[in-house]
Amino acid sequence: MLLLVLCCLWITPSSFALEFKYHNSVQVGQYLTEVSRNYSDITYLHSIGQSVEGRELWVLILGQNPKQHRTGIPEFKYVGNMHGNEVLGRVLLLQLIDYLTKDYLRDPLVTRLLNSTRIHILPSMNPDGFESSGRDCMYSQGRFNKNGVDLNRNFPDAFSSDNGQLREKEVAAVMNWLKTEPFVLSANLHGGAVVASYPYDNSNGGSELQGGSSVSPDNDVFVHLSKTYSRNHTSMYKGDSCFDSKDFSEGITNGYSWYPLEGGMQDYNYVWGQCLEITLELSCCKFPPESELPGLWDANRAALLAYMQQVHLGLKGQVLDSNGIPIQNASVEVEGRRNLCPFMTDRNGEYYRLLLPGSYTIKVTHPGHESVTETISVPYGPDRFSALTHNFQLQKSSSQSTPGTTVQPTCTPPGLNLSNNNNSAALLPSLSTALAAYCLLLHTLQLS
């Protein structure tokens, strides 16, 4: 009996802590399946698609009600390992899942986060790249997907016309995912530098280009979000630039000002997904030795939690008609912020607008209804784990009203053009794409 008790005491710790190591794709799938069984009340596992080689793109959802969206509960996501050889994010996201599930109803911050937010975690967006990756700090073997494509250059780009470019399966899966969930805030985890980088990553030399940065209408929010991460990280705010000569003041940078890139995921999320996304570069070494993983988790844990809490910035609510029926596709514009695509209400008539504390004038427009303009004082929501809830009610416009008074801002989302190529041999790059690929190769050592 005593022996049995001792034996259990001895076994317990190891069976309760997720090992700090590089789990391969099969092991990640097994781990996530186990978590979703053990914590079926607060987690839900699903796949958003397959990689080129047929590996599942697993997403674990965590929250008080993980299976479906609920009104007023914002959707948050973390995406790791989009570049297959930048692997720390993948490890951190598994550790984060372990931490959130075990500390729910024990740690007040974790409990309040999961009760107020629906959190989606995609530990690896590029499992094929990971499996082919060399365990090297700098070398880029494994960066691309199986078709040799950089997934962070394969999204539709608001600043360049790439009509007809083929979307890789992993990219198409993420684009479809964005359509199914009204994501509000996101981060995409990389390596090769230590910095929080925010949109835009690209520019076409228009009014967004200001002094070498490509500045978005929500720049103040992006800077705040990036600083929240860098200051809650143990060292990112110091702006250590690893091998780069770039000076990252306070550990943050505008993406374009660091280096311009076309077809990136964060600009796509922001412009077409209505989801504010930043890119987190979390280690100088892209494939850190396993012995360093516990220290790197300690360096990032508070920052990962603080960043999620920022999903509660600003304003949220529903747009309703005079009968209280939610209105879909009403635009909700903040005066002074001319977003490339207007923020629109989702199928529940809901909107979420991340805003820093202050006074804002909001204009809500929908064809067939009178538009409404209101000025609202917005407090700091993260401390309360809720943005300010404010609903808008629209009256049907009378047929006499002058046409054109409620012109709704629009924007056409790009169509999906899926690549059917299953391996790089099937790719027949044109001379220009071959040249671009060659230049990219030359620069890959510095890319993150």
Ligand SMILES: *[C@@H]1O[C@H](CO)[C@@H](O)[C@H](O)[C@H]1NC(C)=O
């Ligand atoms: C799931 O529960 C089993 C049985 O208690 C335990 O052995 C295992 O470590 C748990 N796994 C995870 C990932 O929580």
Ligand SMILES: *[C@@H]1O[C@H](CO)[C@@H](O)[C@H](O)[C@H]1NC(C)=O
């Ligand atoms: C792609 O190739 C993998 C094996 O390399 C195969 O299992 C899969 O069915 C192929 N997919 C398509 C769409 O051809």
Ligand SMILES: *[C@@H]1O[C@H](CO)[C@@H](O)[C@H](O)[C@H]1NC(C)=O
């Ligand atoms: C979170 O939700 C759980 C389950 O509904 C409840 O028991 C708990 O009291 C809540 N805690 C907080 C801090 O909201």
Ligand SMILES: *[C@@H]1O[C@H](CO)[C@@H](O)[C@H](O)[C@H]1NC(C)=O
């Ligand atoms: C999809 O790509 C093909 C080949 O590049 C092109 O011919 C076609 O026009 C594209 N379709 C769309 C909708 O962009």
Ligand SMILES: *[C@@H]1O[C@H](CO)[C@@H](O)[C@H](O)[C@H]1NC(C)=O
């Ligand atoms: C950490 O993040 C919180 C938000 O959760 C923020 O209030 C706080 O200022 C941050 N810490 C530092 C040192 O900036």
Ligand SMILES: *[C@@H]1O[C@H](CO)[C@@H](O)[C@H](O)[C@H]1NC(C)=O
């Ligand atoms: C809202 O817009 C989407 C995308 O354009 C469209 O598919 C949907 O049918 C619209 N819904 C309503 C109720 O107009």
Ligand SMILES: [Zn+2]
């Ligand atoms: Zn990267």
